[in-house]
Amino acid sequence: MYIKKLMIALCAVVAAPLSFSASPAVAYSEAGKFDSSFNEAVFREGVAPYRAQYGHNLVEIEPASPAEYVSVLTRLAEQGRSPIVAVGFSYGEAVAEVASQYPDLQFTILDSVVDLPNVQSILFKEYEGSFVVGAVAALKAKKNTIGFVGGVNLPFITKFGCGYAQGAHYINSNIQVLSRMISDDFSGFADTEGGYNKAAELIDAGAEVIYAAAGGAGNGVYDAAAENSGVYAIGVDSNQNFLHVGTMLTSMVKNVGVAAFGTWHEAEEGTWKPGVKVLGLAENGVDWKLDIFNRDLITVKQEKEINKIREDIISGKIRVIDYTANNNQCPVALISN
Template sequence: MHRISLLPLALAPALLLGSAEAAAFTVGLAFDLGGRNDQGFNQAAFQGAKRAIDETGGEVQVFEPQKLADVGSGIPRLASMGSKIVIGVGFSNNAAITQAAASNPGARFVTVDDLPKGPNTVGLRFREQEGSFLAGYLAGKQSATGQIGFVGGVDLPVIRRFRAGFQAGVKFACPACQVKSVYVSTTSQGFNNPAVAKQLAAKLLAGGTDIIYTAAGASGLGVIEQIKAQPCLKAANLPAGVKFAPDNFAQVPRSAAEQKACAGDSRPTFFIGVDVNQNALGDFDKNPATLNHGLTSMLKRVDNAVYAIVKDVAEGRPWRSGDRSFGLSNGGIALAVDQYNKALIPAPMQANLKKIEDLIVNGTLKVPTQ
């Protein structure tokens, strides 16, 4: 049995912690901006911790920052409450994780997406470039304009891996295609600002972009909102030099509302989700049988990584500090194909994606990281 425990918020900004009578095994989970239900990175980490606790028993204590200055501030409190393992989600928590680990040598500390320091620490990091290459290949093959967008939260090494893999995948599929990259912010607020991301998406669409890949946390929801507001590009509105290719999705049924809004010579617009499966967010008419605007999602299986490390600690396995890497070869990275987007990725395309995945896993195809 697991527990998700709460304490009064007065103890710290948005602090959600365990009861005074701590469980035998406790996990402390400190989120980045966006919180537990961000439909992305934080949510995946929570799901992984909860799954492990469901199997081992114990309690999850969580800290949700409400503003940038709060990020990391709950980690010392999580450690002092008796957590056997404290996990900071996102690079912004890394300094606090490293500091808390030095002060609490008897506990284990983890940063998701960065590498903390100390013998009792682990960094859960991902080969984002591998899945991004697959997403880019798909975008390059399915784009009707040859104009493809990338919206990053912040220009950081981890986001550059997303971008580099995606650009390489697009060029592998479509040498003539262009990738336009933009960023939401210069601070970690870029991962929690859907309004700015929506504005960036609108500019990309105005430039003829028909597929946008997001690596921006909760900001990506703004891109999805813009795609919902503009589910197609029209030939009459394309910028100079941009022309439509044949419509790869002409045979996919459309809702009546979309048929009306996109009448005439038009092509659908798509987002590519990130971290968790966001395909369902592209089902704007609540009917999976009609055209979906989520082309796919690049799954960064933070849930699997967090699950594995919590299970290791809960079941007393030997501790191995340092970097733990997750990619296509070990269930850390994948593309999402489900009822919502299977009509957008026909069987021959899925077969090609599997061949490319095999080439990446066996080292034949080297994916850039910068």
């Protein structure tokens, strides 16, 4: 039922289908396939099940830096690969450039919009999932300070922090949410040392729970939290609860892998369509994770309260503000200094 609901949402695009023979590919971000985050979710929940079901030679490519994005997409396009899934919003300009040069191929970009007739853009309501884990953090914190670490200082990343702060303030109006950004460029997503250092700053400032939206650099955040008794971390994109058992409070998952599988599946079925898809809690595009690895950290009472918040967001009873759709303004305090 879980995957079925998301697959229904993935088919809700108004443009006419484009029919091509599937010969798919994926271009990961520079953080690498096994980043315990965004890329790895695409591999484990998208690439692996696609190969198991269809058995095709799906090509994977891992660029060393964003400077290689255009060249790797061009290489895949020259091979006639289609659909080509580009993992992450940092691919936006590269997809726009290459897709316009290969109009007969299909491209899908995760977390960004490229307005071309052969591009499928899949977005997620990260602010909804972040609200939920912000509430989890506030319920866990014994004092009034929690933290957020972003990989790159961009509104798209601040959106995670703003949703997190809204959820925390929903539980405790007196809580302080401290924010730190690792870098002003995309290198921040791979800077584990930078993640560690920013988390250490927050811990020194009294943060008891730290949420990371930092790609592979989040591993540094989790390491720092694990070294400090009474400090917890919240993972992002994929389920990272297993990384430091006893430290990882929960994870805000984006079902990017299922979305990637969906675009390849559509190509196989001849139903692939360009356009924009937006997936939130209602569409099972985002969620929080409770499993055997963090069960002992969250009481049954807290679980019920969090799931009630989740249901109220879906029903519209709780309205979560999208930072980027609100002129880059957060309705609650997100303290960056």
